[in-house]
Amino acid sequence: xxxxxxxxxxxxxxxxxxxxxxxxxxxxxxxxxxxxxxxxxxxxxxxxxxxxxxxxxxxxxxxxxxxxxxxxxxxxxxxxxxxxxxxxxxxxxxxxxxxxxxxxxxxxxxxxxxxxxxxxxxxxxxxxxxxxxxxxxxxxxxxxxxxxxxxxxxxxxxxxxxxxxxxxxxxxxxxxxxxxxxxxxxxxxxxxxxxxxxxxxxxxxxxxxxxxxx
Ligand code: BEZ
Numbered sequence: 001x002x003x004x005x006x007x008x009x010x011x012x013x014x015x016x017x018x019x020x021x022x023x024x025x026x027x028x029x030x031x032x033x034x035x036x037x038x039x040x041x042x043x044x045x046x047x048x049x050x051x052x053x054x055x056x057x058x059x060x061x062x063x064x065x066x067x068x069x070x071x072x073x074x075x076x077x078x079x080x081x082x083x084x085x086x087x088x089x090x091x092x093x094x095x096x097x098x099x100x101x102x103x104x105x106x107x108x109x110x111x112x113x114x115x116x117x118x119x120x121x122x123x124x125x126x127x128x129x130x131x132x133x134x135x136x137x138x139x140x141x142x143x144x145x146x147x148x149x150x151x152x153x154x155x156x157x158x159x160x161x162x163x164x165x166x167x168x169x170x171x172x173x174x175x176x177x178x179x180x181x182x183x184x185x186x187x188x189x190x191x192x193x194x195x196x197x198x199x200x201x202x203x204x205x206x207x208x209x210x211x212x213x214x
Contacts, residue, residue, distance in 0.1 A: 011117025012117065013144075014142060014144060015140065015141065017141075018032060018042070018135045018140070018141050019116060020032045020033045020139075021111070024082050025104060026086055026100070026104045027102075030075075030103055032135075035135070035139075036137065036138070038071055038072065038073055039070065039072035041072055041073070041074050041162065042075050042076075042116075042132070042133040042135060043077070043130070043132045043158075044076070044128040044132075045128070046127035046129065046149040047078060047079075047127055048084045048085060049087075049088055052149070052151070052152045053078075055152055056152050057076070057088075057100060059155045060074060060076075060102070061099060062098065063155050064102065073102070075103050075104075076102060077107055077113070078127075078128060079108055079110060079113060080108075081106055081108055113128045116133065127149060130146065130152075131144065131145075132145045132146070132153065134162060136165070143161055143165060163180075171185070171213065173185040174186045174187070176209075181212065182214065183212055184212060185209070185211075185212050187208040187209070190206070
């Protein structure tokens with residue numbers, strides 16, 4: 001028998017392939033899968049011409065070179081129309097002297113927002129939350145971070161998480177609380193029970209660090 005749970009949309013989770021889409025953007029029609037082979041930060045915002053979103057866009061645009069240095073492209077998305085996006089990009093350029101050099105996807109039908117779970121089933125309007133998806137070169141969602149409409153993201157935190165994901169992939173380590181490039185990393189959890197029971201086992205076997213090789 002069907003119950004209420006069955007009707008809930010299933011949002012992609014960490015480890016899932018990001019749902020592909022094709023859509024109009026401020027830089028032409030694009031597919032998500034066009035970005036395969038590169039990291040991609042896909043981030044939604046509730047609405048164009050709003051204060052928090054504007055502050056984030058200015059900060060993302062100013063940090064664009066830092067994302068590029070990490071091999072990561074940026075792509076924004078909201079339910080607003082392409083024409084609203086273009087007007088907002090122009091207003092940001094005129095008001096802040098900042099060029100938005102990344103594409104902004106229009107999603108007026110909410111198809112993309114719903115496929116990613118950016119818009120909750122119980123939402124009273126179509127405004128997507130501030131969701132961020134870290135998508136790896138294979139198209140897999142590796143991290144997600146969501147904020148409410150009223151709280152802006154930290155672009156430094158986005159860069160930090162991206163660098164941490166790349167670090168763990170490259171060196172088979174894990175990263176501690178607040179890790180930043182150049183600081184100590186951790187070895188993955190020990191699984192060899194015999195080694196752990198040995199007389200000379202490291203008492204801190206569950207927290208083994210090593211310097212970051214850079
Ligand atoms: C903002 O970006 O400022 C915002 C958007 C939606 C609701 C509240 C604030």
